[in-house]
Amino acid sequence: GQQVMQIPQYQHVQEGEDFTTYCNSSTTLSNIQWYKQRPGGHPVFLIQLVKSGEVKKQKRLTFQFGEAKKNSSLHITATQTTDVGTYFCAGRAGKSTFGDGTTLTVKP
Amino acid sequence: NAGVTQTPKFRILKIGQSMTLQCTQDMNHNYMYWYRQDPGMGLKLIYYSVGAGITDKGEVPNGYNVSRSTTEDFPLRLELAAPSQTSVYFCASSNGYEQFFGPGTRLTVL
Numbered sequence: 001g002q003q004v005m006q007i008p009q010y011q012h013v014q015e016g017e018d019f020t021t022y023c024n025s026s027t028t029l030s031n032i033q034w035y036k037q038r039p040g041g042h043p044v045f046l047i048q049l050v051k052s053g054e055v056k057k058q059k060r061l062t063f064q065f066g067e068a069k070k071n072s073s074l075h076i077t078a079t080q081t082t083d084v085g086t087y088f089c090a091g092r093a094g095k096s097t098f099g100d101g102t103t104l105t106v107k108p
Numbered sequence: 109n110a111g112v113t114q115t116p117k118f119r120i121l122k123i124g125q126s127m128t129l130q131c132t133q134d135m136n137h138n139y140m141y142w143y144r145q146d147p148g149m150g151l152k153l154i155y156y157s158v159g160a161g162i163t164d165k166g167e168v169p170n171g172y173n174v175s176r177s178t179t180e181d182f183p184l185r186l187e188l189a190a191p192s193q194t195s196v197y198f199c200a201s202s203n204g205y206e207q208f209f210g211p212g213t214r215l216t217v218l
């Protein structure tokens with residue numbers, strides 16, 4: 001079945017440093033979504049990417065979808081303490097499959 | 109709009125007991141999902157529904173059952189609870205685009 005892998009599992013950064021999480025699928029995806037889950041909270045939708053090579057930005061967050069539509073990345077520039085949480089990708093190939101997430105902690 | 113609501117928030121069950129986790133959405137979404145999230149892990153799909161009267165298995169359906177008699181409600185039934193079912197359960201609904209998640213039910217089976 002479809003597998004979605006995310007790396008790294010954990011990332012600890014100093015406030016102001018950049019952060020990147022990567023998502024890789026075993027199959028070609030029709031789209032990929034990104035969600036953020038704050039500690040103790042529930043996942044909240046951030047964005048959806050559909051086109052090969054697509055790049056979207058939300059303030060300090062940059063999302064990319066690979067040319068082969070099998071991988072994606074989320075990059076945060078100059079992290080802030082409000083960025084802490086777990087970032088999940090969800091790749092759709094028929095059904096959506098969530099990766100295991102990358103948990104970001106930020107030292108002030 | 110309340111969005112997606114789940115009850116109860118917390119529950120402790122003894123091995124072999126059964127219970128129903130309730131999920132209701134007021135957004136008139138056709139798609140609804142049940143996930144479980146084990147500590148430090150991602151979301152595993154248990155069951156999903158594409159509309160009232162239609163349900164299908166996800167990745168980890170064993171030990172669970174669902175029904176979808178209305179658009180709004182999608183209860184998850186646990187029969188014969190086992191310690192392996194200790195987890196946080198999230199219900200979600202979707203209009204076919206993003207998924208909206210409920211606050212979750214934290215279930216412990218002892």
